[in-house]
Amino acid sequence: MKKIGWIVLAILLLPSILNAKEGEVKIKIQGSTTVNPVISEAAEILRAERGWTIYVDTQGGSSGGISAVGEGFVDIGMISKPISEADRNKYASANFESFKIGIDGLALVVSQPVWDSGIQFLSKKQIQQLYERKILNWKELGGQDSKVVFYNKEPGRGTWEVFSNWAYGSYKNSPLVAHPEVGANEEAKNKVAFHNSAITQLSYAWAENSERIKAIGIQLPTGESVMPTKETIMSGEYPLSRSLFLVTNGKPTGYQKEFIDFILSDRGQELVKKYGYLSVR
Amino acid sequence: MGILVFVSSKAILSKPTFPFSVTGAFSLIFTLVSLLFFCGMALFLLIQGSPIFFQEQLSFITDADWFYRINQYGAASMIYGTILVSFLAIVLSLPFALGSAILTSEFLPNSIRVYVKSFIELLAGIPSVVYGLLGVLFLRPLIFKWFAPFSPESGDTLLTASVILAVMILPTVMSLSEDALRGVSKEHREVALSLGLTRLETFVHGVLPRAIPGIIAAVLLGLGRALGETIAVYLVIGRADNRLSDSLFSLKPLFEAGQTITSKLGGSELYIAYGEPTHWSAMIGLGLILFVFVGVIVAMGEAVNWLGRKYQHG
Numbered sequence: 001m002k003k004i005g006w007i008v009l010a011i012l013l014l015p016s017i018l019n020a021k022e023g024e025v026k027i028k029i030q031g032s033t034t035v036n037p038v039i040s041e042a043a044e045i046l047r048a049e050r051g052w053t054i055y056v057d058t059q060g061g062s063s064g065g066i067s068a069v070g071e072g073f074v075d076i077g078m079i080s081k082p083i084s085e086a087d088r089n090k091y092a093s094a095n096f097e098s099f100k101i102g103i104d105g106l107a108l109v110v111s112q113p114v115w116d117s118g119i120q121f122l123s124k125k126q127i128q129q130l131y132e133r134k135i136l137n138w139k140e141l142g143g144q145d146s147k148v149v150f151y152n153k154e155p156g157r158g159t160w161e162v163f164s165n166w167a168y169g170s171y172k173n174s175p176l177v178a179h180p181e182v183g184a185n186e187e188a189k190n191k192v193a194f195h196n197s198a199i200t201q202l203s204y205a206w207a208e209n210s211e212r213i214k215a216i217g218i219q220l221p222t223g224e225s226v227m228p229t230k231e232t233i234m235s236g237e238y239p240l241s242r243s244l245f246l247v248t249n250g251k252p253t254g255y256q257k258e259f260i261d262f263i264l265s266d267r268g269q270e271l272v273k274k275y276g277y278l279s280v281r
Numbered sequence: 282m283g284i285l286v287f288v289s290s291k292a293i294l295s296k297p298t299f300p301f302s303v304t305g306a307f308s309l310i311f312t313l314v315s316l317l318f319f320c321g322m323a324l325f326l327l328i329q330g331s332p333i334f335f336q337e338q339l340s341f342i343t344d345a346d347w348f349y350r351i352n353q354y355g356a357a358s359m360i361y362g363t364i365l366v367s368f369l370a371i372v373l374s375l376p377f378a379l380g381s382a383i384l385t386s387e388f389l390p391n392s393i394r395v396y397v398k399s400f401i402e403l404l405a406g407i408p409s410v411v412y413g414l415l416g417v418l419f420l421r422p423l424i425f426k427w428f429a430p431f432s433p434e435s436g437d438t439l440l441t442a443s444v445i446l447a448v449m450i451l452p453t454v455m456s457l458s459e460d461a462l463r464g465v466s467k468e469h470r471e472v473a474l475s476l477g478l479t480r481l482e483t484f485v486h487g488v489l490p491r492a493i494p495g496i497i498a499a500v501l502l503g504l505g506r507a508l509g510e511t512i513a514v515y516l517v518i519g520r521a522d523n524r525l526s527d528s529l530f531s532l533k534p535l536f537e538a539g540q541t542i543t544s545k546l547g548g549s550e551l552y553i554a555y556g557e558p559t560h561w562s563a564m565i566g567l568g569l570i571l572f573v574f575v576g577v578i579v580a581m582g583e584a585v586n587w588l589g590r591k592y593q594h595g
């Protein structure tokens with residue numbers, strides 16, 4: 001009986017012993033679902049080529065990434081908005097270094113039927129009215145007769161912060177609303193796609209080329225309207241563009257630095273483009 | 282072998298001998314550690330969660346105005362959502378759970394019974410995120426379509442969450458109720474049958490009344506599970522803050538997005554709260570409320586169960 005016990009124990013412990021030997025390179029990454037596809041594929045590549053172990057997690061979005069880096073739980077954070085003063089104050093002991101790895105547009109996307117009924121661009125004022133529930137039916141904007149359902153990105157998500165900064169000057173001034181909330185990009189996208197009269201804020205790269213959702217244009221104060229496309233985002237003509245970052249606590253060293261260099265290299269930037277974002281070069 | 286001997290000789294159990302045997306010492310240590318975990322958790326929730334009760338006082342549980350950016354915390358809509366969703370889940374699952382419990386315990390031959398029961402119990406082993414995803418894929422569109430006359434905003438409603446929860450707690454309620462029904466001793470059935478009662482009458486008058494405490498306990502334990510479920514609810518409830526209808530008995534909120542305590546705690550707001558004492562305390566305060574809810578309900582369940590057993594055997 002005792003012998004069997006020892007054997008069982010040995011079998012149970014074996015993997016952890018083996019693991020300890022080979023797993024020297026371990027990088028933990030957490031944050032934005034917008035940045036995630038690029039980083040996850042890079043992680044796959046480095047795993048295959050260099051045998052690194054890289055964990056990528058999107059719990060909590062950008063604020064999750066900042067918090068995890070600030071507390072030292074992970075090596076690299078992925079964020080889809082610039083680090084703000086508030087973030088720095090909150091983690092006063094941390095010394096955030098951010099690395100711009102790509103550019104993305106932030107699109108307002110509507111369900112296909114809304115687009116088909118004629119809502120193809122909106123002004124900032126109209127978007128504010130939708131957000132504040134002053135416009136409750138698409139009819140008021142010349143569209144179909146159906147309720148407006150605004151899926152708001154959860155506060156704490158980079159997308160929400162970028163949107164609020166644009167619409168209200170600073171996210172701190174954005175009005176207190178009670179919309180249904182969505183978290184990850186996948187969730188936002190699917191919820192609008194499977195709805196007939198919804199709108200949400202979504203990364204442009206995720207809205208591009210997808211069925212059943214459409215990214216609407218923004219009408220500028222001059223009266224002309226700009227559709228989000230790679231060109232307009234690049235030129236800055238489309239007002240809602242943002243940079244994507246990797247962030248570390250202090251100057252990156254060792255494998256941390258190698259990973260960031262890989263993302264900034266030609267191959268890394270190819271991945272950025274592959275997922276619909278704009279390269280930083 | 283050792284365990285069998287230990288269990289069968291009741292004398293050892295009732296009169297612990299000194300010095301302790303190794304087995305006894307280990308059991309004692311592990312029990313104490315589990316207890317310590319419980320106390321530590323309760324203490325943590327109390328210490329970190331109490332500041333919000335000093336700031337907001339009763340309005341923390343009576344107001345529906347959770348706006349952390351202006352430092353206002355009222356959790357009423359989440360408490361309401363939690364109670365409504367869990368309660369409705371029980372109401373929805375009870376007929377199915379009880380029905381299958383009665384069928385399996387009373388009317389199925391033993392050879393089939395085992396399979397039916399284990400299949401239903403298998404439902405309990407499915408990870409809750411799978412339930413959530415099934416809800417997203419199938420249930421949300423259905424609810425949106427079927428309840429179109431009530432003009433729901435979308436398929437993410439309190440009702441959707443309740444239906445998912447109902448399926449999730451079905452195995453718990455079914456299995457425990459079935460145990461309760463089978464726990465009624467053979468003599469009661471035989472006496473009833475020998476008096477000329479039909480099988481149905483035997484069940485209704487002889488078996489069911491004696492199993493009631495066990496069934497109540499099953500329901501309460503199911504409710505405890507429903508209260509604490511997070512991810513499945515999170516995926517289908519819509520997560521809209523501060524929706525509280527004017528009338529507590531209005532059915533309208535069922536077809537609207539809402540929030541439960543768990544769906545709030547599962548979101549990314551926890552990361553924003555981290556490091557900001559008041560906001561953090563408000564989040565932990567929510568945890569404390571849930572902890573008390575679940576604690577009371579599970580304790581009630583255990584108490585009813587215990588009383589029931591005492592009544593049956595004593």
